[in-house]
Amino acid sequence: MVGKITVITGPMYSGKTTELLSFVEIYNIGKKKTIVFKPSLDDRYGIDTVATHTGFQVKAHRISKSDEIFDYINEDVDAVFIDEVQFLDVQLIDIVKKLVFKGIDVFCAGLDISYLENPFETTAKLLAIADEVIKKKAVCEKCGEHRATYSYKIVPNGGEIDIGGKDKYIAVCRECLRELKNL
Ligand SMILES: Nc1ncnc2c1ncn2[C@@H]1O[C@H](COP(=O)(O)OP(=O)(O)OP(=O)(O)O)[C@@H](O)[C@H]1O
Numbered sequence: 001m002v003g004k005i006t007v008i009t010g011p012m013y014s015g016k017t018t019e020l021l022s023f024v025e026i027y028n029i030g031k032k033k034t035i036v037f038k039p040s041l042d043d044r045y046g047i048d049t050v051a052t053h054t055g056f057q058v059k060a061h062r063i064s065k066s067d068e069i070f071d072y073i074n075e076d077v078d079a080v081f082i083d084e085v086q087f088l089d090v091q092l093i094d095i096v097k098k099l100v101f102k103g104i105d106v107f108c109a110g111l112d113i114s115y116l117e118n119p120f121e122t123t124a125k126l127l128a129i130a131d132e133v134i135k136k137k138a139v140c141e142k143c144g145e146h147r148a149t150y151s152y153k154i155v156p157n158g159g160e161i162d163i164g165g166k167d168k169y170i171a172v173c174r175e176c177l178r179e180l181k182n183l
């Protein structure tokens with residue numbers, strides 16, 4: 001049997017990690033063998049965990065390159081979960097394909113676009129090969145509606161890759177983005 005590819009995407013605070021971890025729980029309840037990965041770059045909340053903004057955590061392997069995933073895969077693994085895929089190299093796409101051909105279900109979560117509205121290449125390519133795409137929305141921090149699809153940077157400094165939370169980014173809807181950018 002082959003596995004399936006699920007990609008969870010959207011702006012910051014939209015609940016991508018929460019959704020990813022709810023799938024981990026579902027597989028664990030079903031006594032399936034799960035493994036969680038995250039890029040070593042993102043160490044906001046702890047070194048060996050994937051954590052949501054609400055503080056819920058599960059143990060995770062930190063990887064700096066996508067092919068390190070294979071170091072942890074054996075015959076017993078039923079499902080692989082990868083958070084913050086926007087920070088991993090595009091080789092992840094080939095690795096995900098290999099995993100599903102081994103019969104492993106793969107769940108990926110990550111930002112679709114940067115605060116500059118550029119698509120993150122690894123997420124974009126995963127979305128293209130996904131069997132299922134879950135596009136999440138956040139609450140717009142300007143108008144309060146549950147329709148935010150953008151991550152807006154509130155500080156001037158830092159590049160396109162710049163780890164942070166509410167100190168640097170807020171979630172906004174398209175209408176509020178237009179106002180913020182004076183478009
Ligand atoms: N603007 C917001 N809209 C929705 N939830 C928010 C917002 N700000 C904070 N939260 C909190 O964030 C939680 C979602 O956190 P989670 O870590 O799952 O998001 P995420 O999409 O993975 O974020 P990130 O891309 O920053 O990792 C929500 O359950 C809520 O408690």
Ligand SMILES: Cc1cn([C@H]2C[C@H](O)[C@@H](CO)O2)c(=O)[nH]c1=O
Nearest residue numbers: 114115116151160161162163164
């Ligand atoms: C929106 C955005 C988030 N990030 C970071 C902030 C968080 O650490 C992580 C998203 O959870 O990505 C960037 O590096 N660049 C961006 O453009």
Ligand SMILES: [Zn+2]
Nearest residue numbers: 140143173176
């Ligand atoms: Zn808004």
